[in-house]
Amino acid sequence: MSRHNDVRLSSFMAKILRHSPEKFGLKLDDYGYCGISELAKVIQAQPQWRQITEEDIRHIAAASPKQRYLIKGSQIKARYGHSIPVQQETSAKQVPPFLYHGTYREALEAIKKAGILPMGRQQVHLSESPSFATLAARRRKNPLLLKIDTYSAMQAGAIFRFAGNEVWLSTSLPPSSIIEEIPLK
Structure with missing residues (x-):
């Protein structure tokens, strides 16, 4: 598969697993898991993805x-980015003293008033490093x-959970x- 098709397939997988599994007839467990074979069948049902394999x-x-x-x-x-409710697996990893959130200048005024909100997602996404958060901000x-x-x-009541690969999820x-x-820049 070409890099372009990899990106398209990854985006389609994200759409299914994060936002609309039921639209495609896919059942996720409480933590957002499904069988790879079931996901493959759902993807293969789309004309442009008939050749996709579990591999x-x-x-x-x-x-x-x-x-x-x-x-x-x-x-x-x-791992993260859900607009549908899924439970997060617990982790013994200690919350770092600082985390980073990627956003954009036009949202800053609203953030300064209401805080950082999940918006269309279930939780706020944060990163352990500025470089990883920059990937989100640069979109x-x-x-x-x-x-x-x-x-x-x-202290203000926020709850943090580690999602993996530098990504943390939190309440508002x-x-x-x-x-x-x-x-x-």
Whole structure:
């Protein structure tokens, strides 16, 4: 498969696993997992993807630069980005003192008033490093990173969960937890 088709297939997998499994007749468990073979059948039902194999799906999951997918045995899930409710697996990993959120300059005024909200997702997405958060921020014009004081956020009631590969998920974050705005060029 070409790089272009890899990106298209990854986007389609994300659509199914994060947002609309029921639209495609796919049943996810409480944590967002489904069988790789069931996902392959759903994808193969689309005319442009008839040739897709379980091995192609495993390749997409392994090659994802943001490690969007997690495979455990014969099961696959999207690690983060859900607009549908899924439970998050617990992790013993300690919440770092600072996390980063990628956004854009035009959203800053609203964020300063209401805080960082999940918007169309179930949870807020944060990164352990500025470089990883930059990937999300650069999808928009006038990208911006926000540095979050996690201790301050937890004192205000925020709950953090590790999703894997530098990605943390949280409930809404108060404006007071933002300790630095970092413009990107």
